[in-house]
Amino acid sequence: MIQEAQITESIISSRFLVTGLDCADCAARVEKAVKRIPGVTNATITFPAGRLNVDYDPQQTGITQVIDKIKKLGYEAREEEKKLENTSEVFQTTDFCITGMDCADCAAKLEKRISKIPGVKKTQVNFGSSKMTVTHSGSVTEILSTIEKLGYSGKVDTGLKTKKAPVSFWKTNQYAKPTIISFIMFILGFTAGKLGAPELAVNGLFLTGILLGGFLPAKNGISVLINAWEFDMNLLMTIAVIGASFIGSFEEAAAVIFLFSFGNALQSYTLDKTRNSIQALMEITPDEALVRRGQTEIRLPVEEIKTGDHIIVRPGERIAMDGKVSAGYSTVNESSITGESIPVEKQPGDEVYAGTINGRGSLEVEVTKLARDNTISRIINMVEEAQGQRAPSQQFIDRFAKYYTPAVIILAALVATVPPLTFEQPFEKWFYEAMALLLVACPCALVISTPVSIVSAIGNAAKNGVLIKGGMYLEEAGNLSVIAFDKTGTLTEGKPQVTDIIPINGLSDKEFLAIASAIESRSEHPLAEAIVKYSKEQGAEISSVLASISTFEAIPGKGAKATVNGKTYQIGNSRLFTEQAIDIEAVENEVSRLQNEGKTVMMLGDDKRILGLIAVADTLRENSGQAVSKLKKAGIKKVIMLTGDNESTARAIATKSGVDDFRADLLPEDKVDAIKDLLAEHGKVAMVGDGVNDAPAMAISTVGIAMGAAGTDTALETADIALMADDLTKLTDTVRLSRKTLGIIKQNIIFALVIKGLILLLVIPGWLTMWLAVIGDMGSSLLVTLNAMRLLRVKHED
Incomplete structure (x- = not known):
């Protein structure tokens, strides 16, 4: 233990x-x-x-x-047992939900401070989802205490995705009340001044607004300084307001407090909108379901439903749990998972997912996953993790911001001291300019420009049936020049059917099929499934042959062999037999004829001769040609197909699908070599496959893309981008969304830098005012946030 x-x-x-x-x-x-x-x-x-x-x-x-x-x-x-390797120290990983974190720069400072707690090995703050993951050996209490000292609220994340009850804006937005209070006191002070009230009374109203409206940011800023030894926008604002009050600019200081609180309230509101981009996914799963246990039907909360339970789904209801249909026939709308609006027919044995909508029939579903492990929960977890990953552009900006703020603080000190000491300028004027300059110092707009865009884009994609694992992959998808497709199950349906059987050397059709299907029944290859299915349909007696199989060996990329009744048989492509020096000349013409028809041909033989041929055809997906055409129109330079099938079959499928090139007769390692060649020639290459057989090639490509990932654990875990439905046209939508995201990130960076630069230039003639500095800083943050939120509404083509 x-x-x-x-x-x-x-x-x-x-x-x-x-x-x-x-x-x-x-x-x-x-x-x-x-x-x-x-x-x-x-x-x-x-x-x-x-x-x-x-x-x-x-x-x-x-x-x-x-x-x-x-x-x-x-x-x-x-x-619970969990040790890290090569260390005597024992660590645990805890997730925390953070509230009050409305600045990406502040999130970075929180991450840095938590990392300094004794016993903390690793800290990662996910600004996009307001969560923090800490690997630590100490107490959770100390981490929570440090979070509170920095001015935020934190709690341990339970990991269960539940619906959020509507909460009042006034409770969730910590800047809402300070904004109202500071506004009221500013208006009262301004009005009193215009009406000729005593200066003491007017300044008293302004000062009240400053104290009540500025208490929260001042408290947070001082907490960050004391606990993290960092300057944030809250502290810079506090210093500037105190400085303005010191020189008697109470009215302007009160205006700054109001504008600062108002900007933070708006920014917090818009960020909440962005962070809740996947909240709709949580809302679609029912809280309870009708469960049949024995002869009793009882309605239970989903948390109490166990695997093996049977739930009853009436027509029009949402399915509450992942499972398999045990009884009934219906159609199910799976758009919440796959993005596909066309209902899918369901019958006993078919998988269904929580949150999908049952059609007109009644279904009984055997639960296969607990509520916390269902497909929707896993998608939400992965999206949240993806939103927290730093994209390359964000990593660059983080490094830039690290030096930007200290540089501006030094500049502010020079502005306050150089003109009075060197040019005998009024100290009060240039001290005021320095205080205003401090308000421009926080790089919030610049730092937030990328993560908000990434969060919005990934949330949009998730709602449309595309799971993008992180900002890096989102950015890379927009830079792709070549896309390579696997054939079977990707460009084609992956459900091949037997079209021809040609026994030779005296075997009857049923004997031939019985031996072939008995061997293939031990294989999981789609072609093997097609042969077994066809044999059963033809009434071949395979049960007796199955009982006599003593050994079985799969030969990757070639076929399989087995011992039946003490005799060795093998089934596979021509390479399997030629490598053993078995003569295939007698069937070569027939093989060529079938292959020219676009069929895959397998040979059945013993260890000496060929016993016959089986031809199997895999049909092209209905939208494969359309998807390839759309990718080319979207600017993809080359679309190539990689397959283990023979050249004739590959050429037939390539011609029908419209790909630019193809490579045939590839083993899994050959596909890896092909991707390496494409990377060397073109730079950015994606590999599209099923996430299992093509995993090595997907891993070495710039972006690995799995399709039909709903319900496929391996595809969900291994791919960089997962298309939840078997719809290749979603790939073009993803490329376009990526390019749109890259464009908006560039716009945001330009907006942030230009606005900051213009504001800083106003210092030279001494025209910079505090209220203008606040409007510029908060305005630029709001501008980039609202611009990024446009990605939530990017339409996906049908």
Whole structure:
């Protein structure tokens, strides 16, 4: 057992797995009981994952006492085990939800500060989804405490995707109330001044607005300075407002507070809109389902439904859980998963997904995945992770911003001191200019220009059935010059059918089919499935032959062999036989004829001779030609097909699909070599396949793209971009979305730099004012955010 505990001063943090919990109330009772154990300083349970985090003093209690307490409550518990290699220190990874984080630069400072906590190995803040992942050996409590010290709120992320109840804008937006208060006090002060009220009363109103409206940003800015030794926009604003008040510019300082709060409130609102771009995915899954257990039907929350349960889905209802149809016939609208609006026919044995809509028939579905593991939850998790990954352009901007802010602070100090000391200019005027310059110092607009664009684009793609794994792949998709396609299951349907059987050397059709299908029944290749299916349809007796198979060997890229009734048989392409010096001359003409018809030909033989031929044809997907044509119109220079099929079959499919070139007779390693050649010649190359057989080629390409990934675990995990439906036209939409994103990122960077540059130039003649500085800074941040949000509404062609 690997113990997940680490001593931090006098407190140990351990994690336990608790089994048997079947309701949230039960979990709460366990948490409360553990908290009452003497020496336990904190206990947090994640339901329904069953993970219990406990912080305790080892001098007063220990692992045994915690487990005993849980057992007394009727549950089982054990320590969760997780150790990093080559280290004696034990680490755990915890996800946190952060609220109040409305600046990408602030997110970077939070990440930096958390990384400095003793026992923290790695910190990654996902600004796009307001989440933070920490690998640490110490207490969760210390991390939460540091988050609060920096002016944010944090809580441990349970990992379960649930619907969010509508929350008032005034509760979610921390700048809403300061904005209203500062506005009211500014208007009162301004009006009082115009009406000739005493200066003390007027300044008192302005000062009240400054204190009440500026308390929150001042508190946050000072917290960041004390805990992270970093300057952020909040602190720069605070210094500028204090400086303005010091020289008697109360009215302008009050205006700055209002404009700053108003800008932050608007920016927070627009960022929430962007971050919630995938909230619609969470909303589509029902909270409960009708479950049949034995002869009883009962409506249960999805968290309480287990694998193996049977749920009843009535016509028009949304399916609550991933599973397989066990009874009934219907059509299901799977657009929420695949982006395809055409309903798909479902019958017993077919997979269905949570959140999809049942048609007119009634279905009974056997649950195959828990609510937290269903396809929708996995897609949401992957999208959130993707939104948090830094794209190449963002990495460059982060490095630039690191030096930008200190440089502007030094410039502000020079503005405040050089004119008065060197040119005998009024100190008050240039001190004011320096304070205004500080308000321009934070590179928020520049830093936020890329991540908001990436978040918006990835959210848009997810809602349209395309899963993009990160900003890097989104950017690379827009730079592609060549796209390589696998043939079987990609350009073609991947459901080949037997068209011809030609037995020779005295075998009857049924004997021939029985031997061939018995061997192929052990293979998972699509061609093998076609032969087995055809044999059953023709009534070949394969059960007796199956029982006599003693050995089976798959030969990648060539075929398979097996021992049947003590005799060795093999089935595969011509290469399988020629490499063993078996003469195929007698069937070569027939093979050529069939191949010229675009069919794949397999030979069945023993270890000495050919016993016959089986021809199989795979039909081209209905939209493959359209997809290839659209890619060329979108600017892709070359479209190529890579296949293990023979040259004649490959040429027939290539001609029908309209690809520019093809390479045939390729083994998996040959496809890798082909991609290497294309990369050397063209630079940026994508490989499109099924995510399993083509994984090596996809891995070495610039972008690996899997299609038909809904329900395919390997494709979802291995691909850089996953097309959830078997629709290649989505690929063109993805390329266009990527190019649109790259364009908007460039626009945002130009907007941010030009606006900042113009504002800074106003310092030279001494024309820069504080309110103009705030409008320029917050305005540029809002401008790039709103510009990036246009990506949420980019239309995908049907």
